[in-house]
Amino acid sequence: MLISLSSLNVPDTLKLDEPGLVRALQSGDDQVFAAVMNWYSGSLLRLAMSYVPSRAVAEEVVQETWMGVFEGIHRFESRSSFKTWLFRILTNRAKTRGIRESRYEPSGLSTASPDADEGPSLEESLFVAEGSRMGHWKDPPHDWEPDTPERVLLSKECRAAIKTAIENLPAMQRQVMTLRDIEGVSSEEVCNILEISETNQRVLLHRARTRVRRELNPYVHGKNT
Template sequence: MSRASKSEEASDGSSVKDDDDLVQRIQAGDSRAFRALFDKYHRRAFAVAMGVVKNEEDALDAVQEAFVKVHKNIHKFEGTSSFYTWLYRIVMNVSIDHVRRGSRRKNLDFDERSLHQESEVAGDGALVPNITDANPGKAALRRELGDAIQAALQELPEHHRAVIVLREIEGMSYEEMAEALDVPKGTVMSRLFHARKKMQASLAPYLAGEDVSED
């Protein structure tokens, strides 16, 4: 799913209005409304959690804990940001807490193709070259690159990993990321720039071998 399509639901006015209506019903004690919000967002929340904790069991725990926090604190939600943004801020914070507590980690089947997209920042190109799998040799290299990306992502500091996950996996805009992480947009852009540079340094052998994708 592209960035535009991923962000479409959250940015569309009717969806935000639907969320606001559900929140108001939850605040009034309607348990069915909470179930509706859970059904709408739990898969996307799981994708964000998996990008941080690297373990399916921990990701499920993080999502469950996040929605418990949502239910407990829904009366504090005032609508100054979208529910979508408020939820992902909670999911990200809970997921990072899991990592800090030494959660078990396993590899995530990270889709390196999402990292080929160009940044909105001028001069910041694709994170890794596009290596096709037109022949067995290239397919093997692509698998090796996927493993290298997983390892590089795991080595990032938590705040750098968070912006990579939100940008490259969840497809959030800079504005959405700033709201979700509760930091200025400039901080988000700076973190993403440095995170990508660290990833590029870790993936230098593959960047140097970009011509392998050409016949």
């Protein structure tokens, strides 16, 4: 995998594949380490917030994660991708902190039980099938492409509604959706990061998308329809 560090506030001439990135980190390259922190911290924060009760605590978890990376990078053996390894460090620390803060419950895996009552499910036909746009709606919200003042306002409302809908998801659903649909992590990597089965991952993701879609129906079909 080619990682362009030009987008990480590193000189345009510096481009590394993953082995090169790991070697740079293991050699103590402060510039690369700072660039990687800049690139991934937002993603780590979004995931951490699904485990702990506040943004402040989530930020502390992210800081602890980077300390873990700094201390453990010399032991990284590339048995998984660097990204998977990084997110595993985050989830382990976030779980511990979440339990301490009485937010995260290990029994959260039960949310993937096929027998759980999640309310009426939405038709699979509402979503794009497997492929590069998997999980996207076939009929996107009308208000995401503003071209009038009214649509600008509705677009802001829609984005706020999406944020709220995701934040209100059960913890495991939020974690899976954050990784898959926001961070673009593959199904296999999500299973490795969260230590869940492919079946659990698939069920959790479907239920998360269903809940969010249900909350956004007014924007998908038009608020006045």
